[in-house]
Amino acid sequence: MLVKRCYHGTVKQQFLISCEVVILTVRNKRLLVLGTAGALLIALLSGCSAFNKPEASPAASPSPDISASPSPTPTPTSSLTKAAIQAKLDALGDSVYDVSWSPNSEMVAFIKDENGSGNVYVWKLSSSEAALVSSADPTMDGFSWAPDSRHFLINVGHMGPGTITSTLIDSASLEVLDTDITTVSVSPPVWSPDGKHFALSVDDETNNTIKLLIYTVASNTSVSVLSSQNSYGPYVVEQWNFETITYTEVTSTGDRIESTLAVGD
Numbered sequence: 304m305l306v307k308r309c310y311h312g313t314v315k316q317q318f319l320i321s322c323e324v325v326i327l328t329v330r331n332k333r334l335l336v337l338g339t340a341g342a343l344l345i346a347l348l349s350g351c352s353a354f355n356k357p358e359a360s361p362a363a364s365p366s367p368d369i370s371a372s373p374s375p376t377p378t379p380t381s382s383l384t385k386a387a388i389q390a391k392l393d394a395l396g397d398s399v400y401d402v403s404w405s406p407n408s409e410m411v412a413f414i415k416d417e418n419g420s421g422n423v424y425v426w427k428l429s430s431s432e433a434a435l436v437s438s439a440d441p442t443m444d445g446f447s448w449a450p451d452s453r454h455f456l457i458n459v460g461h462m463g464p465g466t467i468t469s470t471l472i473d474s475a476s477l478e479v480l481d482t483d484i485t486t487v488s489v490s491p492p493v494w495s496p497d498g499k500h501f502a503l504s505v506d507d508e509t510n511n512t513i514k515l516l517i518y519t520v521a522s523n524t525s526v527s528v529l530s531s532q533n534s535y536g537p538y539v540v541e542q543w544n545f546e547t548i549t550y551t552e553v554t555s556t557g558d559r560i561e562s563t564l565a566v567g568d
Contacts, residue, residue, distance in 0.1 A: 382429050385411075392426075401445050405452040410474060412446045412455060414439045423457060425477055436477050437470070447491050451498035454520055456484070458491045467491050469503075471520065481523050486537075492518065493540040493548075502528075502548050504538040513537050515550060517566065529564055 385408050392399050392413060402413040410427040421439030426432070437457070444460035444467060456469040469484040469492060485505065486492055492503040499521065505514050507530075515529035515538045529538065529550075536553030541561065543549075548564045 383431065385428065388426050388428070401443065403446040403448065403455075405448050405455070405474065406450055407452040409452065412436075412448075412457075414443060425474070434477055436472060437479070444491065447494065447501075449494050449498035449501075449520075450496055453498055454480070456492060456501075465489060471523075480520070484518065487513070488537045488539050490539055493543050495543045496545055502540045502543055502550075504540065504550075506537060515540070515548075515564070528566060 385404070388411060389402075392402055392411070395415070398416045399413050400416075402411060404411045409429075410425055412423065412425050413433075414421045415424055415433075421441070421443070423436040423439050424433040425436055426434070440459040442460050444458040447456040447458060447469070449455060453474055455472050455474055457472060459468045459470075460466075461468065465487060467486050467488070467490075468482075469486070470479060471481040471484060472478070473480055484492070484503070486503040487506040488504040492501040494501045499519065501518050501520075503516055503518065505516055506512075507514055511532060513531050513534040513536075514527045516525040517528055518525040528548075531538075531552070534553070535555055535557070539551040539559075541549040541551060543566075546566055548566055549561060550564065551559050551561050553559055
């Protein structure tokens with residue numbers, strides 16, 4: 304009798320093979336019986352090896368791609384430098400004139416002669432080309448920028464009556480805000496330091512009165528802060544320095560007297 308025991312992990316598996324070999328007395332058949340018993344023993348050992356073989360791990364599924372998608376590349380906006388715009392204007396020669404940069408240097412107003420007629424343009428650093436604002440009067444007297452660059456005036460001179468008509472423009476939208484601003488002075492309106500107002504001289508012909516007005520941009524209204532009857536000339540606003548306005552008045556003898564007017568907020 305032959306006994307064989309095999310172990311795998313903690314599970315005990317026992318195989319018992321009982322081979323009862325009858326040894327035949329016939330000599331030439333003994334080898335055949337022993338060969339059969341050997342074959343059974345080999346088969347038993349192969350079975351034990353199968354129990355000791357570890358199970359194959361299931362194939363791991365591919366990991367999902369969790370890498371972040373690349374962010375789209377932002378489209379660059381068209382923009383130019385002040386020097387680049389100025390160079391383009393210079394290249395146009397005499398067809399461009401009255402070039403006036405805003406105080407913050409972010410835009411420029413100018414007149415361009417096109418087929419014999421002038422047009423007012425504004426070119427911003429954020430734009431690749433200039434934008435048309437309006438046609439230009441032949442007697443234009445340049446531009447007056449507010450100190451905060453939010454507005455500007457297009458001034459047109461009238462030599463006969465000695466007046467200047469100004470058009471108020473919003474520099475962001477290029478919208479025309481007012482076209483009926485007239486000063487009787489030989490100089491255009493003067494802006495306040497904060498860019499919210501400007502001062503100008505007007506002639507009230509109904510009672511022969513000269514007035515100094517303060518125009519408020521937000522409301523498109525004006526208020527008189529100084530007046531004089533039978534004057535020998537208009538007030539000339541020289542400068543607006545915070546809370547004071549410096550102006551010049553012509554006397555009966557033709558002399559020019561400079562004075563200061565205190566103004567509030």
